[in-house]
Amino acid sequence: MLKKERHAFIVREINIHNKVLSSDLSTQLIVSEDTIRRDLHELHEEGILNKVHGGAISKSIQFSLQNNIVYSQPDKIIIAHKASSLLKDGMIVLLSGGTTIIELIKALSPDLNATFITTSIPTALELLNHPTAEVIFVGNKLLKNAQMAVGAAVIEKLGEIKADLCFLGINSIDAVEGITDLEWEAIEVKKAMIKSAKKTIALAISKKLNTTQRLMVCKIESVEILITELDPSDELLQPYHAKKITIL
Amino acid sequence: MLKKERHAFIVREINIHNKVLSSDLSTQLIVSEDTIRRDLHELHEEGILNKVHGGAISKSIQFSLQNNIVYSQPDKIIIAHKASSLLKDGMIVLLSGGTTIIELIKALSPDLNATFITTSIPTALELLNHPTAEVIFVGNKLLKNAQMAVGAAVIEKLGEIKADLCFLGINSIDAVEGITDLEWEAIEVKKAMIKSAKKTIALAISKKLNTTQRLMVCKIESVEILITELDPSDELLQPYHAKKITIL
DNA sequence: ATAAAACTTGTACAAATATGCAAAAAATAT
DNA sequence: ATATTTTTTGCATATTTGTACAAGTTTTAT
Numbered sequence: 399m400l401k402k403e404r405h406a407f408i409v410r411e412i413n414i415h416n417k418v419l420s421s422d423l424s425t426q427l428i429v430s431e432d433t434i435r436r437d438l439h440e441l442h443e444e445g446i447l448n449k450v451h452g453g454a455i456s457k458s459i460q461f462s463l464q465n466n467i468v469y470s471q472p473d474k475i476i477i478a479h480k481a482s483s484l485l486k487d488g489m490i491v492l493l494s495g496g497t498t499i500i501e502l503i504k505a506l507s508p509d510l511n512a513t514f515i516t517t518s519i520p521t522a523l524e525l526l527n528h529p530t531a532e533v534i535f536v537g538n539k540l541l542k543n544a545q546m547a548v549g550a551a552v553i554e555k556l557g558e559i560k561a562d563l564c565f566l567g568i569n570s571i572d573a574v575e576g577i578t579d580l581e582w583e584a585i586e587v588k589k590a591m592i593k594s595a596k597k598t599i600a601l602a603i604s605k606k607l608n609t610t611q612r613l614m615v616c617k618i619e620s621v622e623i624l625i626t627e628l629d630p631s632d633e634l635l636q637p638y639h640a641k642k643i644t645i646l
Numbered sequence: 647m648l649k650k651e652r653h654a655f656i657v658r659e660i661n662i663h664n665k666v667l668s669s670d671l672s673t674q675l676i677v678s679e680d681t682i683r684r685d686l687h688e689l690h691e692e693g694i695l696n697k698v699h700g701g702a703i704s705k706s707i708q709f710s711l712q713n714n715i716v717y718s719q720p721d722k723i724i725i726a727h728k729a730s731s732l733l734k735d736g737m738i739v740l741l742s743g744g745t746t747i748i749e750l751i752k753a754l755s756p757d758l759n760a761t762f763i764t765t766s767i768p769t770a771l772e773l774l775n776h777p778t779a780e781v782i783f784v785g786n787k788l789l790k791n792a793q794m795a796v797g798a799a800v801i802e803k804l805g806e807i808k809a810d811l812c813f814l815g816i817n818s819i820d821a822v823e824g825i826t827d828l829e830w831e832a833i834e835v836k837k838a839m840i841k842s843a844k845k846t847i848a849l850a851i852s853k854k855l856n857t858t859q860r861l862m863v864c865k866i867e868s869v870e871i872l873i874t875e876l877d878p879s880d881e882l883l884q885p886y887h888a889k890k891i892t893i894l
Numbered sequence: 895a896t897a898a899a900a901c902t903t904g905t906a907c908a909a910a911t912a913t914g915c916a917a918a919a920a921a922t923a924t
Numbered sequence: 925a926t927a928t929t930t931t932t933t934g935c936a937t938a939t940t941t942g943t944a945c946a947a948g949t950t951t952t953a954t
Binding site for chain 4: 681
């Protein structure tokens with residue numbers, strides 16, 4: 399078997415499986431692993447694939463490693479526009495943190511006259527750019543990673559509020575397990591926000607559907623509206639339809 | 647499974663959920679936690695994510711102020727370094743808003759263990775980047791221009807605090823007229839901060855010396871320490887020496 | 895302030911790799 | 925056709941890499 403043929407075979411394998419193992423190729427092509435290594439090395443030099451310890455990997459996968467700037471932003475913008483249609487003048491609205499919520503704020507109509515309440519610093523900062531929004535920050539001790547205020551004083555203050563809507567950026571949502579998250583203190587705040595609002599709207603890109611994490615924020619029944627970038631009739635959303643949740 | 651594949655998986659998880667736990671990844675990828683730690687460490691070195699105790703978190707969520715052009719920044723950095731020498735472990739410190747205060751925060755020793763209290767959103771955001779600082783945000787209605795919390799609830803809350811130091815970014819200071827400013831609501835907050843701290847330290851670039859504005863924050867006698875970028879013996883600072891203010 | 899979880903450091907071992915060399919194969923020249 | 929050169933391949937060996945485990949240290953925590 400000619401070298402060129404081996405190379406063609408290897409490239410085909412990479413295109414199909416995104417990776418190849420030197421050991422596999424050695425048995426498939428009936429040459430020594432040394433030869434495979436040399437082949438992969440050459441293809442790497444030509445920029446056709448990425449040689450790694452144990453085999454080689456498609457270049458496209460390397461792309462996704464660097465492409466982490468604003469993950470799924472187009473999806474989040476779709477969600478933001480769906481969500482913004484729910485807001486009316488005079489409303490009092492609770493907002494959590496997260497990049498999806500930031501997109502929602504950017505998507506707000508510039509002449510919307512609503513009052514927004516949040517405990518997230520980035521959310522507050524973005525809200526301040528809106529020309530007419532009234533912004534209330536419920537403060538206390540700030541959590542470093544989540545960049546939000548947490549603790550008993552926050553919970554108490556939120557308890558005094560009667561809001562119309564509560565928009566939650568979601569980390570994990572599952573039709574059975576409900577909304578789950580990782581940080582205990584942040585979850586306590588989200589619970590309080592849900593309790594203080596007439597309606598809770600969950601915003602989640604579809605990749606977060608049917609995933610769960612360690613700690614529960616609320617049961618799925620506590621969510622009135624679920625917004626994803628998908629069409630409401632999408633297969634993935636059936637379990638949530640079944641739970642009588644409005645899907646936008 | 648190749649190492650790069652694991653890396654790609656981890657990055658995908660980070661992009662979806664903003665954070666990952668080493669323990670979760672260990673079970674999902676069926677490798678030891680050691681290996682996960684090494685992976686996260688490598689990805690951290692590559693600048694793809696932020697390694698933290700127990701796992702890793704997304705970089706994109708960790709956004710700070712995209713520091714635009716700061717007026718008179720070199721002077722402000724000099725001031726910041728002088729001011730940071732006043733801070734000791736265990737102190738409770740009040741901070742106003744303003745770019746000089748932001749520079750002060752950047753100049754803090756990374757292992758300083760102090761508690762900072764502020765009503766300014768940009769100040770809070772910058773403080774969150776400090777590794778050990780405890781940050782407390784006194785929240786309420788936010789003022790758009792000043793990007794800070796104001797109002798009776800803030801004044802009341804500040805009244806309950808007993809702080810060691812209060813650092814004020816100053817707009818106008820004059821040996822006769824004292825510290826003056828423009829926005830009534832923001833001034834009320836500064837007054838309350840001065841009242842709650844044992845010592846008040848005014849930070850001002852020399853261009854703001856001997857200028858006055860419409861509304862008074864406090865008399866010059868309320869300031870214990872004045873910090874400018876000038877040498878303390880500078881001609882311009884004589885009027886303040888005469889008022890028994892410590893000049894750094 | 896104590897226990898659990900996570901981290902560091904060092905060790906061990908297997909898998910993968912690099913390198914030099916010689917045999918085999920292919921290309922080229924005579 | 926045969927000899928000469930060049931390329932390719934496989935093998936032995938020494939080296940590096942990737943992973944897991946263990947012991948001791950640090951950090952975190954509901």
